[in-house]
Amino acid sequence: MRERSLKRPMWLTAILAVLVLATSCEINAADPDYHPTMVEADSVLKSDSEYIIVLGDLQCYTNISDYFSYYRDTMNWIWSQQQHGKNIKCVLQTGDITENNLRSQYDVFREFTAPTAEVLPYIACTGNHDYDWVDGSLIMDRNSTLFSEYLTFNVVDAKVEARFEPGRMENVIVRNIINGRRYDIIALEFGPRKEVVEWVKEHVQSHPERRYIVLTHEHLTSKGELVTNGVYSVSQFRNTTVTTPKQLWENLISENDNIVCLLCGHNGFSAHLTTPNKSGRDVEQILFNLQYQANGGDGWVQIWEFPKDKDYATVDVYNTITRQFHPDIHSFQFKYRY
16 A cells, blocks of 8 residues: 555544544454365366466455455465366465554454465565554664564475575565476565665576566556656665665666566556566566455456466456456466567
């Protein structure tokens, strides 16, 4: 989410505080006895393709009890399709798992996510809402996030190829195989530190035979343009270096031809930007964010299809509850074999 709060009059702050307290009794209502419910196999996932399922920002799903069921049903669908033998390689999530970096919100997330994450790699990145905020919107301490405590799942942990800091999950490179070839996932913290980007660059350049997908929180606007003005990581972080989306493109994505594409959230709903890198190859930058949709996300996911006999992946926006494609968002393709 782009903003939790900015400077506001004291009287408005007091009213909002009362409203938060009034609704807090609804927020911690995840079922402690939750188990996935098997749903029917979905023919949208074909036997001759492999898939990545993308979830956008989740903070409304994990913060508002009326929306819990929409995240639960989405995860039921993913879990069920894996149980039915569908070729889902991993689940990617674009950050802002929580609204306020609260344990109660992470508990909701963990409750509905864990069964799927025990059988499929579930890889996420931190968003700006996954840290403690000071004075309205400032992030004074990167280590304030509870992300690593709640995002450690055995299936992913066993596939971590490299991590920037021991025991932490904010900056990791995860082994991932699509149609017999390595397409590793690089998960980056919100507004990655410059030293993190240098660490990733060294790793990527050491493995030119591999392909990489970069996962980060803030990169594209809702219109599918590179974020260059009003960069949230710059305005929010203190006491740390920050890499802007433009710098990430110039210093990492564009420079390394084995980076296939980038995925982000934070703004809008679904958008994409195609930009040639320094080698002249088009690199797809893809946005997916749930928070502005009805019911916190309404069951929408992005489905990335990787056909075994084709060089291009197809991206669609699909509703896991109604089992329909989005009527107003057209599918697009990007080249993943080269």
